Amino acid sequence: MRRVGRVGTLLVALLLAAGAASASAAVSDKVVSTQWLAEHLDDPNVRIIEVSVNPGVYERGHIPGAVNYVWHTDLVEPYVRDIVSPERFEALARAAGINNDTTVVFYGDNSNWFAAWGAWVFNYYGVKDVRLLDGGRAKWEAEGRELTVRQPSHPPGNFTIEKTNPHLRVFLSDVLEVVTTGADVDILDIRSPAEYEGRIFAPEGVQELSIRAGHIPGAVNVPWNLAVNEDGTFKSVEELRELYASVGIDGSRPIIVYCRIGERSSHSWFVLSQILGYEVAQYDGSWTEWGNAVGVPITNLAGTVWGAR
Amino acid sequence: MPVRELYQGQHPLTPPPSDPLVGSGRRVGGNYGAIVALSAGLLAAVAGVAWWLHNVPGLGAEASMSLLIGAAFGIIMQRGRFCFFCIFRDLIEGKNSGPFYALLSALAMGSVLYVVVFGAFLPNPATGRLPPDAHIGPVSWVLVMAGVAFGLGMALSGACVSGHLYRLGEGYSRAPIALLGTLVGFGLGFMTWRPFYLSSISTAPVLWLPHYLGYGGALALQLVLLGLLALALMRYLPPGKGQGVEDGRPGTVGDSPPDARENPQDSGRDVRQGSREHGLQSHGGEKVTLASVWQRVFQRRWPPGITGAAVGVLGAVAYLRVAPLGVTSQIGSIARTLMTEWNLLEGRLNGLDSFSGCVTRVIHTISNNGLLISALVVGSLAMALVSGRFELTRLTWRNATTALAGGILMGWGSMLALGCTVGTLLSGTMALAVSGWVFFGAVFTGVWAGIKLRLHRI
Numbered sequence: 001m002r003r004v005g006r007v008g009t010l011l012v013a014l015l016l017a018a019g020a021a022s023a024s025a026a027v028s029d030k031v032v033s034t035q036w037l038a039e040h041l042d043d044p045n046v047r048i049i050e051v052s053v054n055p056g057v058y059e060r061g062h063i064p065g066a067v068n069y070v071w072h073t074d075l076v077e078p079y080v081r082d083i084v085s086p087e088r089f090e091a092l093a094r095a096a097g098i099n100n101d102t103t104v105v106f107y108g109d110n111s112n113w114f115a116a117w118g119a120w121v122f123n124y125y126g127v128k129d130v131r132l133l134d135g136g137r138a139k140w141e142a143e144g145r146e147l148t149v150r151q152p153s154h155p156p157g158n159f160t161i162e163k164t165n166p167h168l169r170v171f172l173s174d175v176l177e178v179v180t181t182g183a184d185v186d187i188l189d190i191r192s193p194a195e196y197e198g199r200i201f202a203p204e205g206v207q208e209l210s211i212r213a214g215h216i217p218g219a220v221n222v223p224w225n226l227a228v229n230e231d232g233t234f235k236s237v238e239e240l241r242e243l244y245a246s247v248g249i250d251g252s253r254p255i256i257v258y259c260r261i262g263e264r265s266s267h268s269w270f271v272l273s274q275i276l277g278y279e280v281a282q283y284d285g286s287w288t289e290w291g292n293a294v295g296v297p298i299t300n301l302a303g304t305v306w307g308a309r
Numbered sequence: 310m311p312v313r314e315l316y317q318g319q320h321p322l323t324p325p326p327s328d329p330l331v332g333s334g335r336r337v338g339g340n341y342g343a344i345v346a347l348s349a350g351l352l353a354a355v356a357g358v359a360w361w362l363h364n365v366p367g368l369g370a371e372a373s374m375s376l377l378i379g380a381a382f383g384i385i386m387q388r389g390r391f392c393f394f395c396i397f398r399d400l401i402e403g404k405n406s407g408p409f410y411a412l413l414s415a416l417a418m419g420s421v422l423y424v425v426v427f428g429a430f431l432p433n434p435a436t437g438r439l440p441p442d443a444h445i446g447p448v449s450w451v452l453v454m455a456g457v458a459f460g461l462g463m464a465l466s467g468a469c470v471s472g473h474l475y476r477l478g479e480g481y482s483r484a485p486i487a488l489l490g491t492l493v494g495f496g497l498g499f500m501t502w503r504p505f506y507l508s509s510i511s512t513a514p515v516l517w518l519p520h521y522l523g524y525g526g527a528l529a530l531q532l533v534l535l536g537l538l539a540l541a542l543m544r545y546l547p548p549g550k551g552q553g554v555e556d557g558r559p560g561t562v563g564d565s566p567p568d569a570r571e572n573p574q575d576s577g578r579d580v581r582q583g584s585r586e587h588g589l590q591s592h593g594g595e596k597v598t599l600a601s602v603w604q605r606v607f608q609r610r611w612p613p614g615i616t617g618a619a620v621g622v623l624g625a626v627a628y629l630r631v632a633p634l635g636v637t638s639q640i641g642s643i644a645r646t647l648m649t650e651w652n653l654l655e656g657r658l659n660g661l662d663s664f665s666g667c668v669t670r671v672i673h674t675i676s677n678n679g680l681l682i683s684a685l686v687v688g689s690l691a692m693a694l695v696s697g698r699f700e701l702t703r704l705t706w707r708n709a710t711t712a713l714a715g716g717i718l719m720g721w722g723s724m725l726a727l728g729c730t731v732g733t734l735l736s737g738t739m740a741l742a743v744s745g746w747v748f749f750g751a752v753f754t755g756v757w758a759g760i761k762l763r764l765h766r767i
Contacts, residue, residue, distance in 0.1 A: 056441035059430040060630065073438075149429045149629070205671070207657065 383688025389616025414617025460755015466715025494720020666727025
């Protein structure tokens with residue numbers, strides 16, 4: 001009886017220790033915990049960047065020292081549908097005080113969607129150490145951690161693009177080639193099942209920008225949010241492996257991810273490439289391009305016919 | 310029986326019988342203590358809900374702050390009679406600029422504090438970016454037209470949208486009718502938005518003074534303009550012994566819009582009181598007692614300068630913590646949601662959702678703005694009770710019809726102007742937006758025309 005009690009105590013202690021470890025340790029070295037970030041606020045080699053969707057979120061209180069990037073102007077080109085140009089990217093990074101050896105930590109609202117977009121763009125331009133705050137802004141806030149409205153001032157950095165990583169990005173023609181030749185590539189649609197099946201053109205409240213509804217032929221569907229726990233933190237590596245393996249994605253073949261405009265798929269791109277270490281490219285043209293392109297096949301499981309009401 | 314008749318002369322905090330503010334001798338018995346307790350209970354209820362909301366996931370601090378800001382706005386508006394229509398009418402009809410200084414004070418205080426907030430939100434105003442969600446709108450003839458319509462609606466219905474909200478708390482029975490009209494007006498606004506957007510708003514400049522002058526320059530210009538207005542209006546300040554009453558009709562409850570009789574009298578009273586009675590500042594020798602402080606805070610109208618400063622501080626606090634002050638967002642959203650559901654409106658309106666202002670959305674819940682205006686009514690009600698201003702006014706077919714028509718004009722105007730006297734005039738001008746000043750001028754013109762046409766006497 002006493003023995004059982006002791007074993008029980010030991011088990012409880014082990015469980016507690018495991019729980020504590022999972023609470024503080026991050027799922028990958030590309031993911032930092034809120035605790036880690038709190039301890040590195042004054043680290044001159046760590047630069048924190050907030051990319052939030054809603055205006056005024058950063059301004060009304062951000063993590064001390066964090067720099068604000070506006071996704072729809074800073075991280076894209078305004079007059080070409082494209083990610084930010086190399087010249088503007090260098091200027092942007094330098095203004096934030098980023099050097100080639102700076103650790104850049106992204107976080108944002110809306111489950112880190114656009115923070116992940118920022119991380120993808122930074123990886124594309126070859127920034128070496130790019131990480132994401134586990135649980136994003138919501139977790140930092142929920143833990144009652146420090147926020148400030150003061151603007152950061154960092155000495156300008158000297159970041160220079162050494163090499164871009166074009167393999168992180170694919171275009172319509174690349175995806176079309178995969179679809180038509182049946183190349184050994186997994187295509188992952190990370191939108192909601194209703195969008196994937198073609199029952200709807202866009203999520204509730206979002207502009208319907210495409211002429212066709214459905215998905216890229218051959219694509220499998222794992223909604224982005226299945227990769228995170230209720231508090232927005234990433235699931236464990238084992239859980240994530242299982243999740244994607246359940247639709248046949250195990251990293252043995254290159255992967256293409258897409259969504260509607262490329263923001264939610266940045267999140268899944270991050271999970272698959274930065275946490276699981278798979279070879280993943282993002283098709284940021286996504287459904288707003290594919291569903292509008294002429295002569296491109298789609299799969300529509302719902303039988304939605306465009307134009308008929 | 311009007312509540313004011315419940316006030317009892319025996320309570321230690323009850324004003325002396327000579328005070329004309331409470332019921333001109335019509336006070337008969339009742340229990341003032343119970344009324345004070347009821348008011349305190351109302352405010353405590355708002356605070357309690359705010360405390361509870363603070364911990365509700367998905368609502369949190371912003372919802373809680375919205376509630377508190379709303380209650381504070383209601384308290385300030387009721388205690389200072391911060392009613393745009395009354396302020397304008399006292400000047401136009403009563404040749405009394407006294408209350409107008411509340412507005413100037415609000416804009417001056419608000420501008421200074423807005424610049425402090427802007428400095429943190431957007432350190433460099435020259436980049437071409439605008440500070441997040443500040444009410445800086447497109448400047449076009451549509452804005453002028455909307456402002457004039459809004460002003461006419463104010464004259465017709467007896468108050469602006471915020472005025473009706475706080476006077477709802479005073480038992481003003483035309484207020485709900487006017488607010489219903491505002492809802493209808495918003496619907497008409499959505500239906501007529503497209504041609505105005507295409508012909509004018511889509512290409513109208515969004516002018517923000519700091520973009521051209523920097524924060525310092527823009528603030529200096531703003532304060533000079535406000536100072537010049539203050540200087541020009543000095544000649545309309547009533548002479549010392551309370552001669553500011555032009556409309557001295559007896560305070561009977563009748564068919565005429567109550568505001569037409571109440572407010573000039575009020576301002577007259579206050580002026581009289583200020584000069585004859587012991588002001589804290591003017592008569593330093595007067596003994597300050599609990600009763601005199603109680604009177605000043607809870608029974609007499611707050612001085613315009615203090616009322617305005619409080620509004621200015623509140624405006625900046627609201628912008629810093631939640632969003633610029635505005636009172637039409639929830640009303641407009643209800644209209645938009647209903648119309649979308651009745652298939653009168655498509656989900657998208659050209660360009661509408663790309664502007665900052667009192668934004669409307671298709672929603673099925675109460676927004677932060679809804680919490681704000683609800684708390685505003687409660688805050689005003691609590692103060693109306695304590696100050697003896699709560700009185701259910703009589704509704705007639707005639708004054709209900711004018712309230713409805715005025716409300717429709719105001720709803721239409723504030724839809725096209727992306728806000729009302731609070732959202733576009735106050736929050737816009739405080740934000741150093743040209744659209745705020747343009748709307749200010751247009752609304753004033755509309756009220757002026759409305760009064761000259763005697764719309765407020767219909």
